[in-house]
Amino acid sequence: xxxxxxxxxxxxxxxxxxxxxxxxxxxxxxxxxxxxxxxxxxxxxxxxxxxxxxxxxxxxxxxxxxxxxxxxxxxxxxxxxxxxxxxxxxxxxxxxxxxxxxxxxxxxxxxxxxxxxxxxxxxxxxxxxxxxxxxxxxxxxxxxxxxxxxxxxxxxxxxxxxxxxxxxxxxxxxxxxxxxxxxxxxxxxxxxxxxxxxxxxxxxxxxxxxxxxxxxxxxxxxxxxxxxxxxxxxxxxxxxxxxxxxxxxxxxxxxxxxxxxxxxxxxxxxxxxxxxxxxxxxxxxxxxxxxxxxxxxxxxxxxxxxxxxxxxxxxxxxxxxxxxxxxxxxxxxxxxxxxxxxxxxxxxxxxxxxxxxxxxxxxxxxxxxxxxxxxxxxxxxxxxxxxxxxxxxxxxxxxxxxxxxxxxxxxxxxxxxxxxxxxxxxxxxxxxxxxxxxxxx
Amino acid sequence: xxxxxxxxxxxxxxxxxxxxxxxxxxxxxxxxxxxxxxxxxxxxxxxxxxxxxxxxxxxxxxxxxxxxxxxxxxxxxxxxxxxxxxxxxxxxxxxxxxxxxxxxxxxxxxxxxxxxxxxxxxxxxxxxxxxxxxxxxxxxxxxxxxxxxxxxxxxxxxxxxxxxxxxxxxxxxxxxxxxxxxxxxxxxxxxxxxxxxxxxxxxxxxxxxxxxxxxxxxxxxxxxxxxxxxxxxxxxxxxxxxxxxxxxxxxxxxxxxxxxxxxxxxxxxxxxxxxxxxxxxxxxxxxxxxxxxxxxxxxxxxxx
Numbered sequence: 001x002x003x004x005x006x007x008x009x010x011x012x013x014x015x016x017x018x019x020x021x022x023x024x025x026x027x028x029x030x031x032x033x034x035x036x037x038x039x040x041x042x043x044x045x046x047x048x049x050x051x052x053x054x055x056x057x058x059x060x061x062x063x064x065x066x067x068x069x070x071x072x073x074x075x076x077x078x079x080x081x082x083x084x085x086x087x088x089x090x091x092x093x094x095x096x097x098x099x100x101x102x103x104x105x106x107x108x109x110x111x112x113x114x115x116x117x118x119x120x121x122x123x124x125x126x127x128x129x130x131x132x133x134x135x136x137x138x139x140x141x142x143x144x145x146x147x148x149x150x151x152x153x154x155x156x157x158x159x160x161x162x163x164x165x166x167x168x169x170x171x172x173x174x175x176x177x178x179x180x181x182x183x184x185x186x187x188x189x190x191x192x193x194x195x196x197x198x199x200x201x202x203x204x205x206x207x208x209x210x211x212x213x214x215x216x217x218x219x220x221x222x223x224x225x226x227x228x229x230x231x232x233x234x235x236x237x238x239x240x241x242x243x244x245x246x247x248x249x250x251x252x253x254x255x256x257x258x259x260x261x262x263x264x265x266x267x268x269x270x271x272x273x274x275x276x277x278x279x280x281x282x283x284x285x286x287x288x289x290x291x292x293x294x295x296x297x298x299x300x301x302x303x304x305x306x307x308x309x310x311x312x313x314x315x316x317x318x319x320x321x322x323x324x325x326x327x328x329x330x331x332x333x334x335x336x337x338x339x340x341x342x343x344x345x346x347x348x349x350x351x352x353x354x355x356x357x358x359x360x361x362x363x364x365x366x367x368x369x370x371x372x373x374x375x376x377x378x379x380x381x382x383x384x385x386x387x388x389x390x391x392x393x394x395x396x397x398x399x400x401x402x403x404x405x406x407x408x409x410x411x412x413x414x415x416x417x418x419x420x421x422x423x424x425x426x427x428x429x430x431x432x433x434x435x436x437x438x439x440x441x
Numbered sequence: 442x443x444x445x446x447x448x449x450x451x452x453x454x455x456x457x458x459x460x461x462x463x464x465x466x467x468x469x470x471x472x473x474x475x476x477x478x479x480x481x482x483x484x485x486x487x488x489x490x491x492x493x494x495x496x497x498x499x500x501x502x503x504x505x506x507x508x509x510x511x512x513x514x515x516x517x518x519x520x521x522x523x524x525x526x527x528x529x530x531x532x533x534x535x536x537x538x539x540x541x542x543x544x545x546x547x548x549x550x551x552x553x554x555x556x557x558x559x560x561x562x563x564x565x566x567x568x569x570x571x572x573x574x575x576x577x578x579x580x581x582x583x584x585x586x587x588x589x590x591x592x593x594x595x596x597x598x599x600x601x602x603x604x605x606x607x608x609x610x611x612x613x614x615x616x617x618x619x620x621x622x623x624x625x626x627x628x629x630x631x632x633x634x635x636x637x638x639x640x641x642x643x644x645x646x647x648x649x650x651x652x653x654x655x656x657x658x659x660x661x662x663x664x665x666x667x668x669x670x671x672x673x674x675x676x677x678x679x680x681x682x683x684x685x686x687x688x689x690x691x692x693x694x695x696x697x698x699x700x701x702x703x704x705x706x707x708x709x710x711x712x713x714x715x716x717x718x719x720x721x722x723x724x725x726x727x728x729x730x731x732x733x734x735x736x737x738x739x740x741x742x743x744x745x
Contacts, residue, residue, distance in 0.1 A: 006538050014527060209522025213583070216489040216516040217539040219508075422491065424520070435453050 011230025375405025
């Protein structure tokens with residue numbers, strides 16, 4: 001037992017002290033937050049960031065003149081010039097586009113001229129602007145009041161409620177989506193990242209031949225288990241650090257940004273814009289307020305979800321890394337691992353692909369239930385289902401099967417491992433692995 | 442020290458050891474000799490409990506070999522290896538702790554050995570930054586640090602340059618004087634012949650012979666001598682107490698290889714030659730382990 005602790009300590013310390021570990025631990029949250037911040041920034045300010053497009057409009061029908069709404073990126077300027085002339089001059093006058101609306105009697109289509117290809121969003125914006133005006137025009141011609149129509153076209157939001165013994169509660173389907181997907185994705189990533197680390201460690205020991213020295217002191221099984229646990233702890237450490245760094249960074253960043261934005265707003269915003277802001281704020285309350293997001297986050301049973309996540313992360317990792325260790329023991333270098341990798345990676349990738357498309361939309365279908373029971377697929381499949389609610393007996397059975405699966409896989413893997421680490425220079429086949437498994441102790 | 446009884450080890454395609462029995466006495470230097478593929482490494486791995494025999498038993502000081510014995514054995518495999526990215530000092534401490542030493546004791550002993558082998562300046566260097574000879578010294582320290590009663594060295598001098606090989610050889614012999622039992626395993630029989638008290642010859646999974654080196658050599662004496670003399674060539678006649686097996690004249694001296702006739706003693710050869718030539722050298726031609734091995738293999742295959 002004491003020796004396993006020594007092995008765990010070495011495996012852990014030698015990895016945690018590496019520069020790559022430290023860099024990755026700090027960099028990943030920074031990258032993630034940076035990425036999200038950038039996407040958010042683009043979403044908010046995309047229009048402003050885009051170059052301003054000036055459109056010269058020749059309206060021969062007369063019904064559009066002055067009605068196209070300028071946006072932050074598109075400015076319409078109307079002209080009485082003849083199309084044939086404007087066509088040659090609009091660029092020199094500083095316009096990017098020339099919009100030609102022929103008279104209604106003409107069979108010619110509405111044309112948008114430019115020397116570069118217009119972007120899809122620009123075309124769409126102009127098209128929808130024109131369509132709206134034309135539609136309103138025709139409705140008015142038919143004697144329908146557009147104000148009445150606008151009122152009639154109200155968008156309906158469904159509020160999903162789940163009936164539980166405690167009464168109704170908000171179903172929070174989207175939150176369940178996000179939590180399920182995120183946790184399944186994390187497990188999926190970790191199986192690969194840390195499983196591969198275990199495999200590399202085994203290959204390193206085999207290639208450097210130190211393995212023979214070590215197993216003259218400890219049993220191969222102790223070495224394998226020590227390595228798996230050591231690397232697993234590295235994974236947990238990295239996780240915890242990621243979470244801590246992310247939380248600290250986003251809190252610090254949030255405070256900083258909010259303060260700055262407010263400051264700038266007060267300084268520069270003209271009275272009219274402030275009025276607009278108030279309108280916007282009014283529109284947002286109460287439906288989309290921050291309070292609702294918070295409520296939604298609070299609706300997740302944090303302790304329950306987190307403990308399930310830790311359980312499936314841990315045992316999923318243990319199960320797969322035992323196989324990764326066996327694969328590492330069967331080869332002489334990393335390039336040879338290819339032939340054995342497919343049967344390992346296939347169930348993981350398969351489950352994850354299904355998880356995103358099928359399980360998340362049908363968490364209680366029989367396929368989903370089955371996948372969340374089989375030890376090789378349950379870590380990912382079950383984590384998708386948990387936020388949607390899983391019967392206790394299913395969860396218990398799935399966990400039991402996973403533990404049994406782990407014990408069984410580790411037993412098989414260790415029997416292959418103990419022979420494999422001493423086999424140099426021979427390319428192993430599946431048949432040989434089976435033979436190794438059968439060897440006596 | 443070690444008693445090996447009727448060990449059989451079968452691998453998928455071939456038999457590594459067929460009914461091998463050996464005795465290694467406490468405090469001796471034992472040579473496990475044989476060509477590549479004879480089964481030496483398989484046997485060593487069984488003593489180290491890295492693999493288990495299909496049948497047969499191993500006894501350590503009269504006790505059935507068990508897990509607790511690993512701390513009393515030091516093993517240096519033929520394929521040397523240490524963690525390339527790990528600092529040499531840490532690495533030796535780690536391996537010593539796996540053998541059951543406390544950390545503080547391991548540090549004390551490692552310092553002692555590093556100073557003795559003059560590698561103390563390398564404590565914080567990674568293995569990959571060291572020269573081959575330096576790595577070998579570190580490996581040797583890792584093998585002996587826990588002061589094992591039994592030291593098993595597989596091809597101990599391969600990879601060492603002559604100077605370092607001599608240093609290591611002396612260290613090994615010193616450990617032996619302090620009471621450690623040594624098992625050398627090698628296919629280069631001439632390299633350990635002079636060091637060993639006893640040997641066993643393995644070939645193709647079978648033990649050919651074993652015993653004290655002196656006794657084995659005595660039993661392979663065949664009355665052959667080398668005699669060198671200066672001066673004019675002597676033509677040994679039929680009255681000589683020996684037959685000339687071969688005769689050569691590499692420089693001004695003549696060298697004869699003699700086979701004594703039955704019922705004669707080496708002194709008869711000298712008595713015969715003294716009046717005829719100036720003798721500069723006379724020596725019994727003792728068969729080398731290599732010759733003993735070859736003649737034994739030939740004898741065995743002749744029987745089959």
